Amino acid sequence: MKKHLIMLPFGIIFLAFSVIPLLLMILDSFQSDVTNEWTIANYTTILNNPYYNKAFINSFLIATVSSLLGLTGAFILCLCLLNLSKRTQEKITFVSNLAANFAGVPLAFSFIILLGNVGVLKMLFPLLEGFNLYSWLGLAVTYVYFQIPLGLLFIYPSIKEVKKEWIDSVALLGGSKGYAWRKVAFPFLRPSIMSTFVILFANGMGTYETAYALTGSNINLLTIRIGSLVSGDVFAKPNLGSALALLFGLILILAMILTQWVGRKVRG
Amino acid sequence: MFLEIRNIELFFDDKQVLAIDEILIKKGELVTLLGPSGCGKSTLLRCITGLEKPKTGSVFLDSEPIQFKPTKERNIGFVFQNYALFPTMTVFENVAFGLKIKKLSKEEINQRVFKLLDLVSMTEHAEKNVQQLSGGQKQRVALARSLVTEPKVLLLDEPLSALDARIRKQLQKDIRKIQQELQMTMIFVTHDQEEAMRISDRIFVLDQGIVVQDSTPDKLYQKPKSSFVAEFIGNYNKLDWKELEPYTTDDFIPKGNEFIYYLRPELILFREDSDTLAIPVTLKEQISLGPIKRYIFQTASDSEIMVDRLNNGSIPQTNFLYINKKDILKIPIKNV
Amino acid sequence: MKKSIVIMVLCCFGLYYFLPFLGTVLYASSTSWGKTILPDDFTLTWFSQLLSDQNFLEAVGRSLFLAGVVLLTILGLMIPAIIWIYLFAPRLNRLMEKLVLLPYAIPGIILVTALLQTYSKMELPMFLVLIGALFITTLPIVFLGITNQIRLINMRELIDAATTLGASKKTILFRVLFPNIRIGTTLVSLMVFSAVFGEYMLTNLLIGGRFETVRIYMLKRMNENGHLASAVVVMYFLLMTVIALLTFVITNRQKKKLWLKGQHSIKQCSISVKEGVTVENVLGNS
Numbered sequence: 001m002k003k004h005l006i007m008l009p010f011g012i013i014f015l016a017f018s019v020i021p022l023l024l025m026i027l028d029s030f031q032s033d034v035t036n037e038w039t040i041a042n043y044t045t046i047l048n049n050p051y052y053n054k055a056f057i058n059s060f061l062i063a064t065v066s067s068l069l070g071l072t073g074a075f076i077l078c079l080c081l082l083n084l085s086k087r088t089q090e091k092i093t094f095v096s097n098l099a100a101n102f103a104g105v106p107l108a109f110s111f112i113i114l115l116g117n118v119g120v121l122k123m124l125f126p127l128l129e130g131f132n133l134y135s136w137l138g139l140a141v142t143y144v145y146f147q148i149p150l151g152l153l154f155i156y157p158s159i160k161e162v163k164k165e166w167i168d169s170v171a172l173l174g175g176s177k178g179y180a181w182r183k184v185a186f187p188f189l190r191p192s193i194m195s196t197f198v199i200l201f202a203n204g205m206g207t208y209e210t211a212y213a214l215t216g217s218n219i220n221l222l223t224i225r226i227g228s229l230v231s232g233d234v235f236a237k238p239n240l241g242s243a244l245a246l247l248f249g250l251i252l253i254l255a256m257i258l259t260q261w262v263g264r265k266v267r268g
Numbered sequence: 269m270f271l272e273i274r275n276i277e278l279f280f281d282d283k284q285v286l287a288i289d290e291i292l293i294k295k296g297e298l299v300t301l302l303g304p305s306g307c308g309k310s311t312l313l314r315c316i317t318g319l320e321k322p323k324t325g326s327v328f329l330d331s332e333p334i335q336f337k338p339t340k341e342r343n344i345g346f347v348f349q350n351y352a353l354f355p356t357m358t359v360f361e362n363v364a365f366g367l368k369i370k371k372l373s374k375e376e377i378n379q380r381v382f383k384l385l386d387l388v389s390m391t392e393h394a395e396k397n398v399q400q401l402s403g404g405q406k407q408r409v410a411l412a413r414s415l416v417t418e419p420k421v422l423l424l425d426e427p428l429s430a431l432d433a434r435i436r437k438q439l440q441k442d443i444r445k446i447q448q449e450l451q452m453t454m455i456f457v458t459h460d461q462e463e464a465m466r467i468s469d470r471i472f473v474l475d476q477g478i479v480v481q482d483s484t485p486d487k488l489y490q491k492p493k494s495s496f497v498a499e500f501i502g503n504y505n506k507l508d509w510k511e512l513e514p515y516t517t518d519d520f521i522p523k524g525n526e527f528i529y530y531l532r533p534e535l536i537l538f539r540e541d542s543d544t545l546a547i548p549v550t551l552k553e554q555i556s557l558g559p560i561k562r563y564i565f566q567t568a569s570d571s572e573i574m575v576d577r578l579n580n581g582s583i584p585q586t587n588f589l590y591i592n593k594k595d596i597l598k599i600p601i602k603n604v
Numbered sequence: 605m606k607k608s609i610v611i612m613v614l615c616c617f618g619l620y621y622f623l624p625f626l627g628t629v630l631y632a633s634s635t636s637w638g639k640t641i642l643p644d645d646f647t648l649t650w651f652s653q654l655l656s657d658q659n660f661l662e663a664v665g666r667s668l669f670l671a672g673v674v675l676l677t678i679l680g681l682m683i684p685a686i687i688w689i690y691l692f693a694p695r696l697n698r699l700m701e702k703l704v705l706l707p708y709a710i711p712g713i714i715l716v717t718a719l720l721q722t723y724s725k726m727e728l729p730m731f732l733v734l735i736g737a738l739f740i741t742t743l744p745i746v747f748l749g750i751t752n753q754i755r756l757i758n759m760r761e762l763i764d765a766a767t768t769l770g771a772s773k774k775t776i777l778f779r780v781l782f783p784n785i786r787i788g789t790t791l792v793s794l795m796v797f798s799a800v801f802g803e804y805m806l807t808n809l810l811i812g813g814r815f816e817t818v819r820i821y822m823l824k825r826m827n828e829n830g831h832l833a834s835a836v837v838v839m840y841f842l843l844m845t846v847i848a849l850l851t852f853v854i855t856n857r858q859k860k861k862l863w864l865k866g867q868h869s870i871k872q873c874s875i876s877v878k879e880g881v882t883v884e885n886v887l888g889n890s
Binding site for chain 1: 607610613614617620621623624625627628631677681682684685688689705710711712713714715716717718719720721722723733736737739740743798802804805809812819822823826830833834837840841844845848852
């Protein structure tokens, strides 16, 4: 039993700072902020209030769009990488990880410089004049900057597993390269594409710093809403925040289950 | 000739990897490309399919030039060493793949696929996912997959090298049987000379991108043209003139380093015969190789000579080994 | 894919990733940038102002302090626990491998909410809560990094070898285990360092204004003086690049070492009476 002592401090910290607080949060979400009685009022508020509904929709839109763009970008980048030497591949993955580090305040600020109201790119290309960085689309485009490296990180190992012999075999049997990718490579990659999408989606939904730095509390996002409810800017409603956070978590778990189910079903 | 391959030259960076003069193959022949690793045999195979593009050269298949056709139009079957079966599909779907591309009807696909699965003895596994199969089973499916489209020639790139010995032997037999049944022209690539001898109609020995000899298995073993082939194809005894000349009375073994001499272990005798050389020896050790017993003798000049006999009795005591002059293989030094 | 298309695509990506950084650097080195493509002047005043700003230096100090404390708890508590789980609780290990991807899927904001609800009412200083939160969020990185390292060096075989040679538990710990995970620990520490240094949300929401780290400082400056903020970004990013390069170099050096080792087969351990000598031999193989 003495051996197990090593686990003790670790276990305590783990329980104290993740499991127990999460359980308490779930309990709190069923308590009113005003009185202290048990109620589901928090949940009814969220579901009925269009303000909070908008937050869900915004976050969902941004997450989905940035994930799709990020996944596509990462995929294209992977295909390019496969054609290069091993050393170049390593260097590019290095740069990609570095770029992911740029996320947050630095990213937001640099995009303001480039595409903000007096952005440099807007002056160079009048076409971009109508682009509003501070809309949900602008946010999505900004998110893509770190979604691509994240997607690359998860998709790259799987794409490397696609064997050249499969593509060659299809050619020998009379099929084109496109046919080979459609019928052999993509079905093979489908599970990892799905799980990467989930990770990107969760990442997009859960981003706080970049959004906060770019638009402050102005844009209606789930994470920002939760943050202001819980940490009490002016009117703190922590239990409402807990309810919101719980719903948020449930949506993500639902997304995970759905994509797993889709991935498995089509596998046949 | 059914398949004519001429003047193939291929370079990797600046190194010349293939320099093939001519390879002519008859219809319905099973020909093996044999050689050590890196001699270019797999590369040559890939040139025939179009997966590798040589600098020069021509390939005629059934009187049609195919060297400029894209791979998918060449109608050539290929079996890879690591099977390359499509991972998310069943056995049936893998084999049916080529037929689906040709857009055949469901009934016809069904019929042809099962006919082939029967040929490779995999009918009962038709609905299994290929990941669940053993190595030998996978290779059977790969074989079926490449034969179902009725290609004009089937190429096999070291298909059995990844399998263990017993499965290998079984598949060697089965492949040969299928080939003869379908009258299919096949080119088999291997580095295992025993495998090549077992199944081929003819063997092409390659060394560093060049064909050094092509013959039937028997002729290749009995009359290798160079030292390379002799040492690759069989377990010959290698001797130079100093070890044989003292025991001759005529000019049969000339003085000087003009030839290298090879003696087949199974042709060395323990008794004098019509026209033999006698070499004084002492017995050093005996090795049992199962059906063969190998005796290792030591000569006066400290060289070793192996003598192979069937493992069905012991040998007489002897101080001499006898070899018929006609059984001594002389290979000129310049052919090394 | 054709080589030319590949190069074109990579150039596009390169441009997309480089431009924001370039923009920031230019902004940080100028005092006015009107409606022109390039800024009006070039100056390093912002950088010098930054380095003499007391608040900035204090913020850097706090970030370093935070990173240091987190690293200590990780080295002292997390890593030993991870190693223990790997060696003695394989079922738990497998469970952990699956759980560890969870933080990628469940965002930190939920954790923050839970923690605030639980601990803001108590007497517990929020700094400790922050350490706890960072402990949890860095768990995936540390877990994957260390288990990777352990697998790479075949830790179990080494320990078995040492045990059969008669080494005591203490010897195994200090002379077999620790030296061999040094590289992995260094790598993980670097990654944790950059993660903590770049952390914003947990710090801001749990403690906020009372503990201003570099990132919080960055955001504050952003709303006041863009040029100064850009300068902070540039310096922060340079630091991150240095850490990333170090990580890259160390990983490559280890790869080379392992490749070389693969070339020589592991020689027999000579069994000698003295423990020290035998363990030296075992170490020599690792």
